[in-house]
Amino acid sequence: MIRDGATLDPKSLPTYDICIVGAGAVGIAMAHRLRKKDGTGLRVVVLESSVANVRGSKSPGALHAYDPILHPSPGVIPSQIPTEKQDTDPIVLDLDRGFVNAFTNAARSEGFLTASRSRTFGGSTNCWGGYIRPLDEHDFDGWPLKREDLVPFYRDALELMKLEHFDWFDKPQEWIDSKLTWPIAQLDPPPHSPLRTVVIQQQQDPDIHCFQRQFGDVFDHDNITLIRNATALYMKTGWATSSNFHSTGLKCGSLIDAKTRGQDFEINAKYYVLAMGGLEIPRFLLNCIPGSYGLTELVQRGLSKYYMNHPKYTDCGSGYVTLNKPITEALKHFYDGTSLRTNSRVRIYAYLVPDPANRDKAINNFRLGLGLDRPANPGERVKVGCEVNFEQEPNESSRVSLSTEVDVFGMRRLYLNWRFVEKDALTMNRSIEQARQLISSLGTLSDWKATEWKFDHDYDWPYPPLNGHQYTGDHHMGTCRMRSDDTADDGVVNSRCQVSRFTNLWICSTGVFRRGGWANATFTLLALALRLADDLAKQPPLQSA
Numbered sequence: 001m002i003r004d005g006a007t008l009d010p011k012s013l014p015t016y017d018i019c020i021v022g023a024g025a026v027g028i029a030m031a032h033r034l035r036k037k038d039g040t041g042l043r044v045v046v047l048e049s050s051v052a053n054v055r056g057s058k059s060p061g062a063l064h065a066y067d068p069i070l071h072p073s074p075g076v077i078p079s080q081i082p083t084e085k086q087d088t089d090p091i092v093l094d095l096d097r098g099f100v101n102a103f104t105n106a107a108r109s110e111g112f113l114t115a116s117r118s119r120t121f122g123g124s125t126n127c128w129g130g131y132i133r134p135l136d137e138h139d140f141d142g143w144p145l146k147r148e149d150l151v152p153f154y155r156d157a158l159e160l161m162k163l164e165h166f167d168w169f170d171k172p173q174e175w176i177d178s179k180l181t182w183p184i185a186q187l188d189p190p191p192h193s194p195l196r197t198v199v200i201q202q203q204q205d206p207d208i209h210c211f212q213r214q215f216g217d218v219f220d221h222d223n224i225t226l227i228r229n230a231t232a233l234y235m236k237t238g239w240a241t242s243s244n245f246h247s248t249g250l251k252c253g254s255l256i257d258a259k260t261r262g263q264d265f266e267i268n269a270k271y272y273v274l275a276m277g278g279l280e281i282p283r284f285l286l287n288c289i290p291g292s293y294g295l296t297e298l299v300q301r302g303l304s305k306y307y308m309n310h311p312k313y314t315d316c317g318s319g320y321v322t323l324n325k326p327i328t329e330a331l332k333h334f335y336d337g338t339s340l341r342t343n344s345r346v347r348i349y350a351y352l353v354p355d356p357a358n359r360d361k362a363i364n365n366f367r368l369g370l371g372l373d374r375p376a377n378p379g380e381r382v383k384v385g386c387e388v389n390f391e392q393e394p395n396e397s398s399r400v401s402l403s404t405e406v407d408v409f410g411m412r413r414l415y416l417n418w419r420f421v422e423k424d425a426l427t428m429n430r431s432i433e434q435a436r437q438l439i440s441s442l443g444t445l446s447d448w449k450a451t452e453w454k455f456d457h458d459y460d461w462p463y464p465p466l467n468g469h470q471y472t473g474d475h476h477m478g479t480c481r482m483r484s485d486d487t488a489d490d491g492v493v494n495s496r497c498q499v500s501r502f503t504n505l506w507i508c509s510t511g512v513f514r515r516g517g518w519a520n521a522t523f524t525l526l527a528l529a530l531r532l533a534d535d536l537a538k539q540p541p542l543q544s545a
Helices: 025-034 147-160 172-177 216-220 280-288 296-300 422-440 522-537
Strands: 002-004 015-021 044-047 195-203 224-228 231-239 245-257 260-274 312-323 335-338 346-354 366-372 381-390 399-406 412-417 443-450 454-456 461-463 505-507
Touching (some): 025 216, 147 522, 172 195, 216 224, 381 422
Parallel strands (some): 044 224
Antiparallel strands (some): 231 245
């Protein structure tokens, strides 16, 4: 069932078993997992903020789970929407606008907060590109979880993407031995190198990796309801016991157009899951704090703090190498290959990353992409360059707060104070040095140029930025982090994503990450979402986290 928040009768809304706020990767994946089977099922409602996904429709206010018209969205500023974004809604685009202090030109740009998020049905699956990679084992250092705890759900998430071979992420030779249509140009590091080769899988088919396309029909199940045009405004809370809190209702608002509010209404449920993303969740909760029981304490536990992203730099090191062995295929930023599927758009990409056995533990995780301009034989001189995408060190001062400006609903806009620590500069510099050492193993390296990060303690960011070659990453992590264990008070949620001291409130977002690794975040998020759906399907008794 699909309903419109602007036209529904608020008195007709039932009390749901589960309310999921956000219809992106988490909301749709959980709805798919919780759909009615064998005549039984929980009553689930998924709330989605946009009025309608617009793809050139003549009636942009029309209510559709998925609008199949494949044209650019009218009224959207091109610089604010990345080319891979499938759907958008200009009516609600302004709600994501805010302020950023970040040091890179890309993050300072007007479109950073709007282009890197997608307030539409399908959420970030509209623009993430379907890149799949689990976190490495050591990325879970400090978490209350280990990688093996998520492996069953990683496998299920891989199946959602119609991909295979979970065990091959760290075994590029398996792909080579499978006689791929396009071979991987695997670069074998020399013995005792601190680097190894791993792969990312990508589901390129938007009918699969855009969840609103693949799973839009989940809302045909009569126990699953999607309410479009439903922006969460305020969480009502109260005391559940003398020491625990309880969510008692969720006030939502609708829009007539970008500047005109529609009606407000309230959603009542037994359990609530906040799944609006690592920036919107802290903004929403901070807006709720005045007058809401239990939420002020979350700030003390780290709510809005430890914001992380995946900084990416291209052309951060370059030079020329006279080869001592043949390179039969030009190495690109991605080493290209396809999976065993025929007639599919599945691809794999190889990267160089720290080897757990030999990695420099003084720096964080990272990935290297190398590029040679052409295949060459021994004795030939070719140009080479590298790119780096690295793990940001968790930092309490890197955080979300509220500005004084408000949106059409009267909610204060976010202010992102994105900060770095000296270890981030060290990670960047040493990763480039490891790239230089690896390139030197290919032959004689000359004219090597690399930009060194020098950390500025007065401003908490590395200097100078690599003008024209820096990317901020689009993975907003860490603002609602997990506790280090279920008895600690150093996080907002426990190991099952339940909010501290709340009996019926969960957060499922990359905001719960304690560390970010280097891999695309959505795959791990999907594993957490499927795990949480299974937890809630058991209808646990109301109890404190």
